[in-house]
Amino acid sequence: MSAPTERVTIKDVAAAAGVSKGAVSLAFNHKPGVSEATRERIFAVARELGWAPNSSARSLSRQSVDAIGLAICRPARLLGLEPFYMEFISGIESVLAERSCSLLLRLVGSLEEEIHLQQRWWRERQVGGSVLVDFHQDDPRLDPLGGIGLPAVAVGHPSLTGGLPSVWTDDATAVAEAVRYLVALGHRRIARVGGPAGLGHSAIRAAAFERTMADLGLDGGLHLETGFSGEEGARATRSLLLASERPTAIVYDNDIMAVAGLGVAAEMGVAVPDELSLLAWDDSQLCRLTHPTLSAMSHDVHGFGAQVARMLFDVIAGQDVPSRPVTTPSLVPRASTAPAPPAG
Template sequence: MKRPTIADIAKAAGVSKGAVSYALNNRPGVSAATRSRITGIAAELGWAPSTAARALSDGRAGALGLVIDRPAETLDAEPFLIRLIAGIQDELGAGPASLVLQVSPNHDTEVEIYRRWHAERRVDGVLLIDLRDDDARLDAVAALGLPAVVLGGPLGRPGLPCAWIDDEAAIDEVLEYLAALGHRRIVRVAGPREFMHTRVRSEAFEKAARRLGFESAEVVHTDYSDEAGASAARRVLVSRRPPSALVFDNDVMAVAALGVAHELGISVPGDVSLVAWDDSVLCRLVRPALSAIRRPIAEFGALAASLLRRTVEGETVGDERTSPPMLVTRGSSGPAA
């Protein structure tokens, strides 16, 4: 079906195209009755303003941007990203703003994407995920004058608001739970070392382990994939002094580790307890079902999108935290052997 135009509305209403433009743009020049009749006809015809034309008139693209700097083939196996995007879309809803999503092969390319988007007026602002220490993106978007919101932090950086989840509290809850069950040797299978959220969790892990008096508390870094999670789990489970509990930075690695334990004839939770992170449906589909930290990921995405939308609209916003994460205990965790 042909997209209705201002000319179509003018013909149906029996007025000039100028009168239609005045009415639809809420400008003076037509009576209230004529304005009401024109907007009613426009609605009946299914007319909607052109986003391209709007961008030319008010400088708005009507879109927010998100670049994911991870291999494209890993995205379908990462429940966190799917739920995050769902939360962003839920916040944007049926409103005028849409989400522009692109996958980048590396960090430098990601910055070039922001420059191109800004030059072409493709987006009004961007969401920054997987923040790194001394992250070049922060200065890059500031130099461009491109509104941005960080998913992570808080950074306390003026003009760059953060949406964040209290991962430190989550780590504390997991280690206190394991300590109460008598565990004294634990290993955390973490994500890439360069990510700021990995460092935040690692610092909280080491601090809590010291406070609770664990005999050993090791951190092993991986790339979040099931292969890396399985490899890390196999290595520590066959070591001379294996841990009595494993904590994972995502649920994909935890599911893979459960398979390794079955393969090695190691009882879960009789010989080793497993605790996952994020609590996607994967944690409930395996046997035993995985204990996990449940983080409000969809809320996280929605909060970040809300902060960015409000920033684009000229509102001054600051760092905001989601509702707290919580530990959900299931069959994969129990008293230390």
């Protein structure tokens, strides 16, 4: 016995206000064609009846959708720990809210799954456009999604996103800053614990790391790839610290792995920062909660998301949008980095 759910439609409002459907539509969309008096009467009636235009009907008629899609392809257990995404989403939403647009979120298990999902979303017109994240080198999504006309904004360096309008952070420059900072502190054996090599931005950071180290005349070969999880960060750190010539500084690709690294150092009795400096990436609140607090490469993830959303709206509006970087991550030194221990 579900409630009758008295559906109020535009017709009811029109009847109650003594005008035609068309007039109600004009009034609600703030278009000319109705007098101020009529408009107000219509609004009053609509409020009284608790009416709001049915979004399916509006979409159908207008041939447009007020929703955008975001599919994230990482295990949920990992995502929960990545402060990045929620912050990023919140940035997107800050822009969506202004335009009363909604975010369709989906966690997918593979890029193939994402391809199918995005195709479906677009064919069924469930979304007006999509945000694509986590680009790989030769990303398999580019071909299938490039051709179908889906308006999209890519998050990632233009070298990865195959001509899609993109927003990215200049990770190469940030990596260089991180390395130079550690070198200035006297570190010579610097390691890096990165994300999966297939992931575009990990590769970019890896390359920048090697290059910067080489430029400074140091050995840049000391970097490990992980799957971004804390556990893998811990394992990587453990193996680095067990090496015969262990590094005096480690740069991580996210906060979680840095926290894990800190745990491993403590477990192995390696003093941070006296014997080992650690540098995190993203700089979530987590970095301020550990002891010692974690130095980090910090950036405005919220603003990043907002920028992406704004650009997507432009793309949907049919504008020709140039790719552009957002502000480069910058170093926030805290207690986990210190001058290198005297060579021993």
